[in-house]
Amino acid sequence: MTLFDLRNLPYGVFSGTDGVRRIGVRLGDAVLDLSRAESAELILAGGALRQPSLNVLMSLGRPQWTAVRARVVELAPTLPAVPLTEVELHLPFEVADYADFYSSEHHATNVSRILRPDRPGLQPNWRHLPVGYHGRAGTVVVSGTPIGRPAGQLGPGDFGPTRRLDVEAEVGFVVGLPGSRIRTTDFAEHVFGVVLVNDWSARDIQAFEYLPLGPFLGKSFATSVSPWVVPLEALAGAFVPAAARHPAPAGYLTPPGDGLNLSLTVEWNGTPVSSPPFAQMYWTPAQQLAHLTVNGAGVRTGDLYASGTVSGPARGEAGSFLELTWNGSEPVKLDDGSTRGFLLDGDTVTISATAPGPDGRPLGLGAVSGTVCR
Ligand SMILES: O=C(O)/C=C/C(=O)CC(=O)CC(=O)O
Numbered sequence: 060m061t062l063f064d065l066r067n068l069p070y071g072v073f074s075g076t077d078g079v080r081r082i083g084v085r086l087g088d089a090v091l092d093l094s095r096a097e098s099a100e101l102i103l104a105g106g107a108l109r110q111p112s113l114n115v116l117m118s119l120g121r122p123q124w125t126a127v128r129a130r131v132v133e134l135a136p137t138l139p140a141v142p143l144t145e146v147e148l149h150l151p152f153e154v155a156d157y158a159d160f161y162s163s164e165h166h167a168t169n170v171s172r173i174l175r176p177d178r179p180g181l182q183p184n185w186r187h188l189p190v191g192y193h194g195r196a197g198t199v200v201v202s203g204t205p206i207g208r209p210a211g212q213l214g215p216g217d218f219g220p221t222r223r224l225d226v227e228a229e230v231g232f233v234v235g236l237p238g239s240r241i242r243t244t245d246f247a248e249h250v251f252g253v254v255l256v257n258d259w260s261a262r263d264i265q266a267f268e269y270l271p272l273g274p275f276l277g278k279s280f281a282t283s284v285s286p287w288v289v290p291l292e293a294l295a296g297a298f299v300p301a302a303a304r305h306p307a308p309a310g311y312l313t314p315p316g317d318g319l320n321l322s323l324t325v326e327w328n329g330t331p332v333s334s335p336p337f338a339q340m341y342w343t344p345a346q347q348l349a350h351l352t353v354n355g356a357g358v359r360t361g362d363l364y365a366s367g368t369v370s371g372p373a374r375g376e377a378g379s380f381l382e383l384t385w386n387g388s389e390p391v392k393l394d395d396g397s398t399r400g401f402l403l404d405g406d407t408v409t410i411s412a413t414a415p416g417p418d419g420r421p422l423g424l425g426a427v428s429g430t431v432c433r
Pocket residue numbers: 159160161162163166167170171174227229258260269274278366367368
C-alpha cells in the first residue's frame with residue numbers, strides 16, 4: 060500500500076503527448092484518465108470529467124462528488140493508468156478568488172516578535188476572529204513553476220531584487236459549491252478538497268509596504284499549490300476535535316468544526332528543515348470559511364483560501380524561514396554543508412504532507428515545489 064492507494068484518489072489535471080488537458084486521479088505512481096472513462100460512458104457526470112479543469116465537477120456539490128468518487132473507486136482497477144513520468148501536471152482548477160489567513164498562534168507570535176519588537180505579541184483582535192487578507196488569484200501557480208525573484212522597494216530609496224525571499228508552508232481549501240454566510244456546520248457542503256500551498260514572501264518588500272493595509276506586492280508575485288486536490292472524504296480519518304478557545308468565539312464561529320491532523324515537511328534543497336504540525340492551528344478551516352462569508356460576500360467555485368503559515372511551538376516546526384532562521388540571524392545548515400538565512404537563486408523548496416487515512420495508516424497530500432530563479 061502506498062500513500063496514494065484507493066483510500067486517497069486525489070484529483071488533478073494532466074496532459075500527455077497530445078498536450079490536451081484531462082482530469083484524472085492519482086493511483087500509486089500513475090494517473091487514471093477520468094476524461095476517457097466518461098467518454099466511454101463508464102462514469103456519468105454530465106460532462107464534468109471531460110473538462111480542462113476541475114471547476115465544473117467542483118460546482119456540482121457534495122452528493123455528486125460522493126457519487127463520482129464511489130464510481131471511481133469501483134472502476135479504478137480497470138481504468139487505463141498513465142505513468143506519472145509520462146504526463147505534465149497543470150493547475151488543477153481555475154482559481155476564482157484567493158484569500159490567505161493567519162491562523163497559527165505560533166506563527167503570528169513569532170512574526171510579531173521579529174517585525175514589531177517594540178510591541179511584540181498577538182494583536183488584540185487575533186483571538187476574536189481569523190485575521191486574513193485577500194490575495195492575487197491570477198498569480199497562483201502549480202507546483203514546479205519557476206519562481207522569479209521579485210524586485211521592489213526594500214526601504215526608503217532602496218529599490219532592487221528582494222534580499223529576504225521566504226516561503227510560507229500552508230494548507231489550502233478549495234471551494235466547490237458557491238455560498239455566502241456559510242455556517243461552520245456546512246463546511247463539507249462547500250469545500251471540495253485540500254491542496255498544499257507555498258505563499259512565497261519577500262520579507263523586505265513586505266516589511267516596508269504593509270502598514271496600514273497589510274500584505275501587497277511582497278506576496279502577490281507567486282503562490283504555488285500542489286497538483287493534487289485531496290477530496291475531503293479521503294481525509295475522514297484526519298479530522299480532530301478543535302480545542303476549546305478563550306475567549307469563546309463569536310456565535311457565527313461556533314461550533315468550531317474540526318481541526319485537521321496533517322503533518323507537513325519542508326525541504327530546502329532536499330534537506331528536511333522543518334515539520335510544521337497542522338493540528339495545532341488556532342482557527343479551523345470551517346471557522347475561516349464562515350468568517351470569509353459572514354458579511355454576505357459570496358464564495359464561488361474555484362475560490363481558494365489558505366490557512367496561514369503553519370508553525371508549531373518548536374523552532375524545527377516553523378513554517379517560514381523568517382522564523383526558522385530568526386530573520387536570517389541563525390542560519391540553518393543544509394546537507395551539502397552550505398548555510399542559509401533566506402532563499403538564494405537556484406534554491407528549491409518542497410513542502411509535502413501526510414494525513415492519517417480512514418484506517419489510521421498515512422496517506423499523502425503530495426507536494427508543492429518551486430525553484431527560485433533570477
Ligand atoms: O504579522 C505580519 O505583519 C505579517 C505576517 C505574514 O506574513 C503572514 C501571512 O501571510 C499570513 C500567514 O501566512 O500566516
